[in-house]
Each structure stands twice: as C-alpha cells, then as structure tokens.
Amino acid sequence: MNRRPAIFSRFANRTTARLLLALALFAPVVAQAEDLLIFAAASLKPSLDTIIATPEVTALGSVKASYAASSQLAKQIEAGAPAALFISADQDWMNYVDEKKLVVAGTRMDILGNALVLIAPKDSTLKLDIKPGFDLVGALGKDGKLALGEPNSVPAGKYAKAALTQLGIWDAVSAHVASAENVRAALNFVARGEAPLGVVYRSDAISEPAVRVVGTFPDGTHARIVYPAALIAGHDSPAARKLLDLLHAAPEQTIFRTYGFDAPAK
Numbered sequence: 001m002n003r004r005p006a007i008f009s010r011f012a013n014r015t016t017a018r019l020l021l022a023l024a025l026f027a028p029v030v031a032q033a034e035d036l037l038i039f040a041a042a043s044l045k046p047s048l049d050t051i052i053a054t055p056e057v058t059a060l061g062s063v064k065a066s067y068a069a070s071s072q073l074a075k076q077i078e079a080g081a082p083a084a085l086f087i088s089a090d091q092d093w094m095n096y097v098d099e100k101k102l103v104v105a106g107t108r109m110d111i112l113g114n115a116l117v118l119i120a121p122k123d124s125t126l127k128l129d130i131k132p133g134f135d136l137v138g139a140l141g142k143d144g145k146l147a148l149g150e151p152n153s154v155p156a157g158k159y160a161k162a163a164l165t166q167l168g169i170w171d172a173v174s175a176h177v178a179s180a181e182n183v184r185a186a187l188n189f190v191a192r193g194e195a196p197l198g199v200v201y202r203s204d205a206i207s208e209p210a211v212r213v214v215g216t217f218p219d220g221t222h223a224r225i226v227y228p229a230a231l232i233a234g235h236d237s238p239a240a241r242k243l244l245d246l247l248h249a250a251p252e253q254t255i256f257r258t259y260g261f262d263a264p265a266k
Contacts, residue, residue, distance in 0.1 A: 038065040039073040041089035042182035046207040047259035060239045069182040071153040084235040090155035094228040104231040110264035112227035115202040116217040130215040132167050145178035147189035147198035156183035160199035163221040203260035224265040
C-alpha cells in the first residue's frame with residue numbers, strides 16, 4: 001500500500017523535471033523573439049537614441065539600434081543580419097534591400113527629411129557663399145581636406161558629390177576629399193580639427209557643439225534627402241509594427257525635429 005504514493009511521487013517528479021527543462025529551453029527563444037534590432041543610418045544616432053529611451057518604446061521590450069552607413073547596413077541585411085527595422089538615409093539603399101525581397105510588403109514609408117550643410121570647426125571665422133563656382137578649394141588652404149562620407153556609396157557623400165558637381169567644383173575639389181565610412185565619421189574629422197571643412201547633414205551639425213554651419217547647399221543641387229523606413233522580412237511582429245508606427249507618430253517626430261530633421265519632402 002505504500003508503493004503507490006512512491007510511484008506517484010516519482011512520476012510527478014519526472015513530469016515536473018520535464019516541464020522545467022522545457023521552460024528552460026523555451027525561455028531564450030521567447031526573450032529573443034521580444035528583442036527588436038533597428039538598423040539605422042549613422043546620422044540618426046543622437047535622435048534615435050533619445051526616442052529608444054522613451055517610455056513608449058521601452059514598453060515594447062528590448063529595442064536596440066545598430067548605426068552605420070546605409071550602404072553597409074543594406075549589405076548586412078542581405079547577408080542575413082537580424083534587423084527587424086531598417087532606416088536608410090536615401091532611397092537607393094532601401095531600394096536595394098527591397099529589390100532583394102527583404103522588405104515586408106506594405107511597410108515601407110518615408111519618415112524624415114534633412115538638409116545638406118558645409119561645416120567648419122566652431123572657432124573658424126570662414127565665410128563662404130555656396131553658389132556655382134565658389135572657391136571651396138581655396139577655403140581648404142594648402143593641405144586642407146574636405147571631410148565627407150564616401151562619395152560613391154555613403155548617402156551623405158553621394159549627396160555632397162552631386163551638389164558639388166551641380167555647382168561646378170567637384171573636379172577641382174575631389175583630390176582634396178577625405179572620405180569617411182559614414183557621415184558621423186566625417187563630422188568627427190571636423191569636430192576634432194583634422195579637417196577644416198566638411199559636408200554633413202544639418203542634423204549632424206546641430207548635434208555637435210564643436211562645429212558650426214558655414215552654409216546650406218541650395219535645394220536642387222542634390223536629390224531630396226529622404227529617410228525611408230521598412231520592416232525586414234523574417235522579423236515581422238506586432239511589436240516591430242508598433243515601433244515603426246511610433247517613429248512616424250507626432251511625439252517622436254517632434255523629437256526628430258529637435259535634432260534638426262524635418263518632414264520628408266513630397
């Protein structure tokens with residue numbers, strides 16, 4: 001009569017052990033599923049870091065961002081990087097990801113705009129009127145370099161090359177270019193005094209007190225600066241969709257405006 005309780009106890013212990021093992025194996029999967037990784041253009045770092053820290057975003061779970069040139073991020077997504085959301089600094093690299101069938105249909109939207117500016121260290125007294133044929137090479141001095149994102153792949157560099165070409169001075173200044181891996185790196189060249197001038201986004205200049213804006217490149221000298229965002233195939237989830245909606249919502253857009261972005265050009 002004493003064996004049934006013992007057998008039952010052993011059965012219960014085995015059942016409990018299996019349940020605990022199943023929960024232990026399943027727990028990392030649940031945690032991973034709740035993580036949201038944003039791949040975002042480097043110029044978004046100051047503003048997006050602020051937004052990620054808001055209660056509305058933290059309520060979604062663990063949200064992290066990886067920042068780099070849009071070109072680098074697009075190639076990493078193509079290689080299988082686990083990004084749930086991609087925000088590019090131009091349409092070209094979002095198109096690249098889209099053409100690879102890596103964008104969740106119906107989720108792509110333009111969320112921000114920006115402007116292109118010429119910057120100098122904050123203590124510089126240089127004055128330049130950005131217009132066709134302006135003497136940018138002379139302003140650089142004998143050995144000075146013009147810092148900008150790599151002009152054939154990094155969006156900010158592509159915009160800069162287009163603007164300087166439109167203004168008729170790219171051929172003259174191209175030999176003086178110090179190419180950077182992304183626009184924030186170009187900003188840092190000028191902020192540290194390693195380059196007397198640089199071309200970055202307005203938002204970058206606003207975020208860095210060690211530089212000042214010399215001038216803004218006129219509309220029409222380069223393609224409109226637009227930041228498209230989209231969910232990435234294989235990582236679609238209600239939380240990811242909510243995050244994308246939040247980035248387009250009024251409170252978060254107000255934060256972006258504070259950092260120098262504006263509404264996407266129509």
